[in-house]
Amino acid sequence: MRFLQADYLFPLHSPPIKKGVLQVDKFGFIIGLYTPDQLSNIKIEYFPGIICPGFINSHCHLELSHMHNYIAKDTGLINFIKKIKERNSFSSSEIQDAIRKSENQMIKNGIVGVGDICNTLDTLKLKSKSKLRYYNFIEVFEVFKNKVDFTLSQAIKIRDTFKSYDLSANITPHSTYSVLPELMKKIYSIQEGVNSVLSIHNQETKEENQLFKFKKGGLFRWLSSINASKDIWENYSCSKEKIEKTDTIRHLLVHNTFSVKNDLMDVYYCTCPKANLYIENKLPNYSIFNIEKLCIGTDSLASNDSLSILEELLVVQNNSDFDLNSLLKIACRNGAECLGFENLGTFKIGKNPGVNLITNIDKMKITSKSFIKVIA
Numbered sequence: 282m283r284f285l286q287a288d289y290l291f292p293l294h295s296p297p298i299k300k301g302v303l304q305v306d307k308f309g310f311i312i313g314l315y316t317p318d319q320l321s322n323i324k325i326e327y328f329p330g331i332i333c334p335g336f337i338n339s340h341c342h343l344e345l346s347h348m349h350n351y352i353a354k355d356t357g358l359i360n361f362i363k364k365i366k367e368r369n370s371f372s373s374s375e376i377q378d379a380i381r382k383s384e385n386q387m388i389k390n391g392i393v394g395v396g397d398i399c400n401t402l403d404t405l406k407l408k409s410k411s412k413l414r415y416y417n418f419i420e421v422f423e424v425f426k427n428k429v430d431f432t433l434s435q436a437i438k439i440r441d442t443f444k445s446y447d448l449s450a451n452i453t454p455h456s457t458y459s460v461l462p463e464l465m466k467k468i469y470s471i472q473e474g475v476n477s478v479l480s481i482h483n484q485e486t487k488e489e490n491q492l493f494k495f496k497k498g499g500l501f502r503w504l505s506s507i508n509a510s511k512d513i514w515e516n517y518s519c520s521k522e523k524i525e526k527t528d529t530i531r532h533l534l535v536h537n538t539f540s541v542k543n544d545l546m547d548v549y550y551c552t553c554p555k556a557n558l559y560i561e562n563k564l565p566n567y568s569i570f571n572i573e574k575l576c577i578g579t580d581s582l583a584s585n586d587s588l589s590i591l592e593e594l595l596v597v598q599n600n601s602d603f604d605l606n607s608l609l610k611i612a613c614r615n616g617a618e619c620l621g622f623e624n625l626g627t628f629k630i631g632k633n634p635g636v637n638l639i640t641n642i643d644k645m646k647i648t649s650k651s652f653i654k655v656i657a
């Protein structure tokens with residue numbers, strides 16, 4: 282049994298505790314939370330800094346890790362998507378090596394759960410033995426009518442293989458502009474169970490808004506040039522019209538860089554600030570989001586130089602009014618709630634969420650010198 286104390290303890294299901302003490306058993310399960318005056322004659326381990334639960338990386342593409350430094354910065358989403366198609370021009374050992382190193386980086390950076398986008402089975406081997414919790418989003422996109430059934434059947438095969446290894450997996454649409462309405466309908470019709478989550482790239486570029494609203498812009502021109510079906514945009518005036526809200530499916534809309542207040546629904550949103558800066562050199566307007574439902578992710582190493590939630594938080598902090606408790610909810614609790622990681626996200630008694638120490642906090646602000654250490 283260990284008693285861990287820091288300058289502030291952030292349980293996240295209850296308010297922060299000054300000089301709070303966290304009791305954990307040898308497996309990391311939370312046994313108790315105390316104010317310092319509640320304990321005497323007990324060996325307490327004190328750490329300068331703050332203590333919070335393990336982080337949830339709500340949006341990642343682990344299988345793209347080998348594309349680190351491959352795509353130039355600030356060249357826009359359409360260019361990025363075109364370059365990502367070169368993902369297969371690497372050897373399988375390069376791909377596997379990069380996946381392994383990236384997961385190690387996430388573990389070192391205090392990440393305990395991941396919402397991971399998969400187009401392949403490349404990460405299966407690692408995940409089948411991993412100590413991290415993964416929600417695997419098997420992503421589909423298809424803009425040609427005659428290919429819809431084939432594309433979906435391939436994705437179902439990948440989903441079922443993940444499931445046969447006892448890993449959670451669900452089919453999800455890539456975005457509203459890359460999926461035909463009939464495919465979208467089919468994806469909704471095969472959602473099963475109470476833990477069904479869809480992760481959809483949303484309003485990552487202004488060209489997505491232009492496509493639906495005005496039927497013009499770079500995305501419109503590109504989709505038209507490859508003879509994509511007009512059904513994708515013709516009868517819609519914005520992205521959210523393509524999303525079916527139901528009571529049983531949770532939605533996680535990712536990026537939202539070009540969203541305005543009017544676009545938002547009562548769903549979970551995920552921000553990936555460093556990837557937004559990398560691809561479009563633009564950040565979302567953080568004042569529009571409900572902080573109880575905002576999550577955070579690193580996206581892949583194809584559009585980031587690290588997989589660190591702490592670094593992402595620093596960018597959000599510097600571009601929003603969020604206080605430290607809100608930032609940590611975004612980093613831990615909200616993602617765990619959205620992805621159904623019921624054991625993670627807060628220091629509620631009985632959970633096993635991991636324990637992160639963050640040092641070099643200045644007046645309750647994360648700084649560029651802040652450092653993360655996993656302490657339980």
Ligand SMILES: [Zn+2]
Pocket residue numbers: 340341342398482535580581
């Ligand atoms: Zn993504």
